[in-house]
Amino acid sequence: MKFTTEYLKEERSQEWREALRKSMKAKERTSMERIRMPEVDPNVRNKNNQEVNYGLKEEQALLESHRCLDCVDPTCIPGCPVNINIPKFIKKIEAKDFPGAATVLKETNALPAVCGRVCPQEVQCEVSCFYTRKLGKPAVAIGNLERFAADYERDSGRISVPVVEKSNGIKVGVIGSGPSGLAFAGDMIKLGYDVTVFEALHEIGGVLKYGIPEFRLPNTVVDVEIENLKKMGVNFRTNFIVGKTETMDDLKKVGFEAFFVGSGAGLPRFMNIPGENAIGIYSSNEYLTRINLMHAANPDYDTPIFSGKNVAVIGGGNTAMDSVRTAKRLGAERAMIIYRRSRTEMPARVEEVKHAEEEGIEFMNLHNPVAYFTDEKGRVTTVRVQKMELGEPDASGRRRPIPIEGSEFDIEVDTVVVAIGVSPNPLIPHMMPDLKVTDWGTIVVDKETMQTSIPWLFAGGDIVRGGATVILAMGDGRKAAEGMHRYLKEKVKKKS
Amino acid sequence: MNKILEKQFFSPDVAKMVLEAPEISKSRKAGHFVIIRIGEKGERIPLTIADADPDKGTITLVVQRVGVTSARFIALEPGDQVRDVVGPLGNPTHIEKAGTVLCAGGGVGVAPLLPIVEALKKAGNKVVTVLAARNKDLIILEEQMRTFSDEVIIMTDDGSYGEKGLVTHGMEKVINREKVDQAVVIGPAIMMKFAALTTKKYHIPTIASLNTIMVDGTGMCGACRVSVGGRTRFVCVDGPEFDAHQVDFDEMLKRLGAYKDQEREAYERYLKTVRS
Ligand SMILES: Cc1cc2nc3c(=O)[nH]c(=O)nc-3n(C[C@H](O)[C@H](O)[C@H](O)COP(=O)(O)OP(=O)(O)OC[C@H]3O[C@@H](n4cnc5c(N)ncnc54)[C@H](O)[C@@H]3O)c2cc1C
Ligand code: FES
Numbered sequence: 001m002k003f004t005t006e007y008l009k010e011e012r013s014q015e016w017r018e019a020l021r022k023s024m025k026a027k028e029r030t031s032m033e034r035i036r037m038p039e040v041d042p043n044v045r046n047k048n049n050q051e052v053n054y055g056l057k058e059e060q061a062l063l064e065s066h067r068c069l070d071c072v073d074p075t076c077i078p079g080c081p082v083n084i085n086i087p088k089f090i091k092k093i094e095a096k097d098f099p100g101a102a103t104v105l106k107e108t109n110a111l112p113a114v115c116g117r118v119c120p121q122e123v124q125c126e127v128s129c130f131y132t133r134k135l136g137k138p139a140v141a142i143g144n145l146e147r148f149a150a151d152y153e154r155d156s157g158r159i160s161v162p163v164v165e166k167s168n169g170i171k172v173g174v175i176g177s178g179p180s181g182l183a184f185a186g187d188m189i190k191l192g193y194d195v196t197v198f199e200a201l202h203e204i205g206g207v208l209k210y211g212i213p214e215f216r217l218p219n220t221v222v223d224v225e226i227e228n229l230k231k232m233g234v235n236f237r238t239n240f241i242v243g244k245t246e247t248m249d250d251l252k253k254v255g256f257e258a259f260f261v262g263s264g265a266g267l268p269r270f271m272n273i274p275g276e277n278a279i280g281i282y283s284s285n286e287y288l289t290r291i292n293l294m295h296a297a298n299p300d301y302d303t304p305i306f307s308g309k310n311v312a313v314i315g316g317g318n319t320a321m322d323s324v325r326t327a328k329r330l331g332a333e334r335a336m337i338i339y340r341r342s343r344t345e346m347p348a349r350v351e352e353v354k355h356a357e358e359e360g361i362e363f364m365n366l367h368n369p370v371a372y373f374t375d376e377k378g379r380v381t382t383v384r385v386q387k388m389e390l391g392e393p394d395a396s397g398r399r400r401p402i403p404i405e406g407s408e409f410d411i412e413v414d415t416v417v418v419a420i421g422v423s424p425n426p427l428i429p430h431m432m433p434d435l436k437v438t439d440w441g442t443i444v445v446d447k448e449t450m451q452t453s454i455p456w457l458f459a460g461g462d463i464v465r466g467g468a469t470v471i472l473a474m475g476d477g478r479k480a481a482e483g484m485h486r487y488l489k490e491k492v493k494k495k496s
Numbered sequence: 497m498n499k500i501l502e503k504q505f506f507s508p509d510v511a512k513m514v515l516e517a518p519e520i521s522k523s524r525k526a527g528h529f530v531i532i533r534i535g536e537k538g539e540r541i542p543l544t545i546a547d548a549d550p551d552k553g554t555i556t557l558v559v560q561r562v563g564v565t566s567a568r569f570i571a572l573e574p575g576d577q578v579r580d581v582v583g584p585l586g587n588p589t590h591i592e593k594a595g596t597v598l599c600a601g602g603g604v605g606v607a608p609l610l611p612i613v614e615a616l617k618k619a620g621n622k623v624v625t626v627l628a629a630r631n632k633d634l635i636i637l638e639e640q641m642r643t644f645s646d647e648v649i650i651m652t653d654d655g656s657y658g659e660k661g662l663v664t665h666g667m668e669k670v671i672n673r674e675k676v677d678q679a680v681v682i683g684p685a686i687m688m689k690f691a692a693l694t695t696k697k698y699h700i701p702t703i704a705s706l707n708t709i710m711v712d713g714t715g716m717c718g719a720c721r722v723s724v725g726g727r728t729r730f731v732c733v734d735g736p737e738f739d740a741h742q743v744d745f746d747e748m749l750k751r752l753g754a755y756k757d758q759e760r761e762a763y764e765r766y767l768k769t770v771r772s
Binding site for chain 1: 537
């Protein structure tokens with residue numbers, strides 16, 4: 001949903017907003033310090049699975065909300081990939097109407113409690129905040145406030161289950177239960193469709209469940225959202241791989257009219273260097289799945305895992321941070337990041353890098369692995385790394401890492417996690433030769449409607465974008481719901 | 497949840513389990529496998545579909561007791577539920593008329609070999625099957641194999657049944673006797689390694705069906721990776737069948753043993769709980 005400038009102006013000129021603005025001088029507001037998110041002590045949390053951030057307390061959220069100036073031209077809104085009406089929800093907090101704040105968030109964001117925790121706010125809304133742009137001060141803590149409002153609503157136990165329109169009897173299928181699929185399902189059920197989500201794994205949630213660890217995004221936060229969707233009438237089928245268990249053609253025969261593909265970017269990449277298939281070398285997907293989905297670190301569960309003493313994680317993204325911090329929590333004496341560029345180029349959320357540093361993670365930036373060596377049983381014992389330096393910016397705009405000849409040296413390791421990125425899940429594109437895909441294997445869609453080259457097939461999230469973010473995936477799901485609704489309406493009209 | 501409908505022991509350690517799985521029974525082809533998780537705390541393990549009945553909506557799995565999960569599985573009784581069954585996974589066997597096909601199965605590898613033997617026969621091939629095991633008790637599915645094979649040769653390590661010797665002896669006997677156009681080998685990794693070396697000597701195109709460690713079975717984790725022709729491939733989505741002469745069986749053998757210590761400990765713990 002995109003708000004027009006007029007609409008935002010009108011909203012801003014409502015009496016309650018005007019009154020709040022008058023209640024405190026701008027100068028007073030800007031002289032307030034940004035409230036620090038309370039965190040569990042690094043040396044305690046790096047030994048358990050507790051969520052790192054406690055969340056703002058009511059008083060803290062209230063104080064922070066006063067910092068927001070309710071700008072005439074709220075530049076934060078276009079900074080948000082789904083254009084949350086940010087000043088409005090923050091002013092609702094200032095007015096102590098916390099459930100009202102959550103309602104504002106939900107106008108455009110299906111999963112605010114999730115996004116408040118995992119969005120890279122520092123490069124989205126918060127970088128566009130007046131404080132960052134004009135005052136050179138820390139931005140209003142938009143993400144922390146978003147989390148506060150969403151958590152408040154959930155903890156109050158009075159989550160509003162949205163009104164669902166009368167069933168129109170039209171069956172639609174969703175492939176994949178990650179954020180894009182869940183957001184799509186939520187909007188379609190509201191519109192009266194008969195929605196079934198198919199998920200290959202035994203749990204609903206996609207990366208939110210198998211990838212992002214408990215200490216950053218507790219499962220209960222995701223489960224509440226899924227429960228809500230169930231209450232609204234969405235059907236979930238786990239252990240069902242569309243294209244394998246049944247094909248879309250099979251499903252069309254039993255009445256499905258259209259599908260949304262949110263199958264994610266599930267295929268892990270490796271570097272193809274010597275020794276990479278040694279025992280003890282995992283993809284980050286495998287490492288995190290064993291722990292988050294299969295609970296391998298819990299002795300009551302059967303799935304095994306190596307909780308190494310010397311663990312090297314290759315990469316500099318969120319997945320790398322999640323893996324290395326997990327290794328630390330499993331008892332690693334040395335848990336290190338090996339990253340071929342420098343800290344400034346790291347794609348991970350700034351907060352995650354900071355948290356990792358506090359927790360005692362070692363960073364070997366400007367290093368790249370070139371080979372692995374093993375013992376006679378095939379278990380990895382050594383990684384050979386090469387030093388790197390930064391050259392000219394490449395296509396991604398980041399400075400290109402260049403190997404320094406003759407700089408190789410060896411590091412002792414017993415566990416390695418390769419977290420250098422993922423490729424789009426090839427399953428759906430493979431089984432549909434008519435579907436238009438890019439050279440990278442992502443599905444081509446119309447940017448407004450998310451419709452693919454096959455009219456009854458829509459797509460969004462990582463399968464369209466390559467690796468992206470939760471918020472973009474969710475936004476895609478909502479856009480696709482709008483697009484599919486329009487497509488099916490026309491179809492229904494033509495039929496009658 | 498998938499209900500167990502039937503259980504039959506082939507030997508004290510090997511059981512046939514028939515499960516309710518209507519959708520999978522309709523979609524599955526020879527060569528496909530499923531991933532199962534017995535209970536909430538269980539691990540995910542791959543098992544090849546040995547047979548299916550789309551009318552009854554059932555699939556048949558043949559399981560050998562090797563660790564905690566397989567032991568728990570064959571301890572279940574008809575009427576019990578398996579928490580998760582997902583599939584069919586992998587690529588089906590490419591079946592064509594090649595002429596004379598030599599099929600070699602070792603241990604429980606005979607179970608996944610059965611549907612392939614059946615399909616090869618139906619495609620008009622002459623099928624010679626070699627079944628190998630440590631002893632007589634471990635030879636399974638002999639009758640069914642005879643139904644679809646032109647000839648069945650039995651090999652046991654101890655000579656308690658059929659001929660005494662390894663699977664490769666049986667294979668060489670056939671190869672030396674007649675022209676073999678293609679070979680299919682399924683069994684323990686070590687058996688496939690030597691079977692592949694044997695057919696390589698005679699330049700017989702050979703397919704092996706690999707049974708690596710898996711987690712998701714959908715190409716998401718890479719736990720199942722093997723080197724084939726110097727390239728890393730994922731068994732769950734690129735396989736499970738590969739050109740046996742290209743597979744790095746030594747690497748695969750090592751990877752299969754990755755959790756040996758943990759598995760043994762877990763199994764010992766499990767045995768204690770069953771006994772007490
Ligand atoms: C460890 C990790 C940390 C991350 N951290 C962040 C972060 O902090 N902030 C952020 O914004 N983003 C983060 N991301 C990225 C973010 O999680 C993804 O961009 C987002 O989850 C993509 O959502 P999606 O809906 O496209 O697919 P996914 O979440 O990938 O879900 C796809 C689902 O589809 C299922 N599926 C696939 N094919 C089929 C089929 N044929 N039939 C049935 N089901 C199928 C899969 O099993 C999977 O469950 C992180 C990713 C990882 C891996
Ligand atoms: S089992 Fe995970 S990729 Fe094959």
